[in-house]
Amino acid sequence: MNDQDIIQLYWDRNQDAIRLTEQQYGPYCHAIARRILGSPEDADECVNDTWLQAWQAIPPTRPNRLSIWLGRITRNLSLNRLEVRQAQKRGGGHATVALEELASYLSENPVSGSVAPAPDDAAITKEIAVEISSFLRGEKPASRHVFIGRYYYFASIDEIAARTGLAKSRVSVLLHRTRQRLMRHLIERGFEI
Incomplete structure (x- = not known):
């Protein structure tokens, strides 16, 4: 049906x-x-x-x-x-690890080391979500699928590697580089990261 x-x-x-x-x-x-x-x-x-x-x-x-x-x-x-x-209580799990990984990467400015305030405002959060979607549409399919698998579906690196046929190290590198490009994209759009 x-x-x-x-x-x-x-x-x-x-x-x-x-x-x-x-x-x-x-x-x-x-x-x-x-x-x-x-x-x-x-x-x-x-x-x-x-x-x-x-x-x-x-x-x-x-x-x-x-x-x-x-x-x-x-x-x-x-x-x-x-x-x-x-x-x-503070817990673990794939979702916690993935969200903390992304949040820590986007909240600390690697140049100045300063930490940006958390976007509590719903409008800012929505703007960031729109920019992330825009950024992902411009990414190569492999990077996009790995990124979405990790940060939307909260799949582990092992699960992503098995599903895509990529080595775990390759998945990790793709995630790292995609996060770097995302951070640059957000900074270029005027977000304080």
Whole structure:
């Protein structure tokens, strides 16, 4: 069954929509949640919450690509759960390591050594997100896929290497160089990094 057929089931309020969504996109959404949370139980809860949010949002929403839309919901729910969990205690996991890696790289200016203030303002955060998307569109596919795999899907370097067929050292080098280019891109656009 294709995306539009499943979406139509949601519009018709047919509960088979959830069962078919689970069959078709369950493994994908579980993989996203497990990478971020590290816990199969927490991942299951986030994925179940994803199906609930999909049920509540369709209608009126009509996603163009159901997989991307569901993945985004799962990712956001997982990050929210991780944030709550880490507020209670500082933890590890792929998501924490990846986010700290990127944040530390972008928050410290290698020339002056100064640390930029965290962008608490939602408008600034959105501007940075737009610039990162713009930057990634201009990157070579290999660099873009490795970067997105690491910082959006929170895949480990080993997982990225296995998926892309690149050596782990090559993945690390691509990430390092892409982060450097991203930092230069943001500085050129007037962001204080």
